[in-house]
Amino acid sequence: MLTVNAYAAPSATEPLVPTTIQRRDVGPKDVLVKIRYAGICHSDIHTVRGDWGPVQYPLTVGHEIVGEVVEVGDEVTKHAVGDRVGVGCMVNSCRECDSCRAGEEQYCTGGNVGTYASVDRDGTITQGGYSTHIVVDEDFVVHVPESIPYEAAAPLLCAGITTYSPLRHWKVGKGSRVAVIGLGGLGHMAVKLAHALGAEVTVLSQSLRKKDDGLRLGADHYFATSDPATFTDLVRSFDLIINTVSAPVDLDAYLRLLALNGTMVNVGAPPEALPIHVFTLFSSRASFAGSSIGGIRETQEMLDFCAEHGIASDVEVISADAINEAYERVLASDVRYRFVIDVSTIR
DSSP states (O other): OEEEEEEEBSSSSSOOEEEEEEEOOOOTTEEEEEEEEEEOOHHHHHHHTTTTSOOOSSBOOOOOEEEEEEEEOTTOOSOOTTOEEEEOSEEEOOSOSHHHHTTOGGGOTTOOEESSSSBOTTSSBOOOSSBSEEEEEGGGOEEOOTTSOHHHHGGGGTHHHHHHHHHHHTTOOTTOEEEEEOOSHHHHHHHHHHHHTTOEEEEEESSSTTHHHHHHHTOSEEEETTSTTHHHHTTTOEEEEEEOOSSOOOHHHHHTTEEEEEEEEEOSOOSSOOOOOHHHHHTTTOEEEEOOOOOHHHHHHHHHHHHHHTOOOOEEEEOGGGHHHHHHHHHTTOOSSEEEEEGGGOO
């Protein structure tokens, strides 16, 4: 076993603290990654605070991980020492179900193994990327293109793929009319990616406070949802709406903004249930859907797409001792647009 430095949550109510955690020995198909940067995702906060159910403490979170390979197992063929790599939200799956065979490991029938707070193949609880090193099966490690800076690449492993996957699934391209609810960590990536795919992009945000940013990131239009006129003026305006908000919203109000046969897809994950009146769906043969992250193949495709189009996350790099403050700022929507931990400061 390898002992590494990390930050962990001792409980649902206590601040994260420096600690050490154990990593398994590098097996024949494993890769040891020295982590350079780890993004802070809203999912990290939901998990450590027990919003999505009980977890086993102490817990180290973080699933937006980039770094370099420092050791490989004897049977590894996909990665070599010195490679720039990333690890996202999952580190294993059954490999045998229909979803896994289709390259959609995120929808593994038995449930994929999450990068943290999941039961790993050896029966231990997985620990995430707020740490100096991680050991991962080579099949769940992706290559990070040289043109994307490490720190700006980290959020692509969750925020990037979480928004890229529905854009690709619903075949967004030139002529598509896409609305993005919320301009945060997920939302700012959705805007950049939809714009690069050729869509006409509209941001729907609580206020116009971030309008200049939204237009700079690639939005064509920007509306405040606090203005009732938004929900009358934009009826039947969009082919696809991506809801990136991890808090309750009035789904019926947004569903009315869909054009005939349009889809609203939720990628934000609030702990509360979200009610829908089915008659709202009837009015335009609308669909309401959910989308998880992407599979490993699609995650690599997303990274390569970002490299080709000069896309990366807008980040604020912090030291490890600022993690708890960053959590409070995320909850206050006071970040533009992703906090990323400089892992060299974890001691």
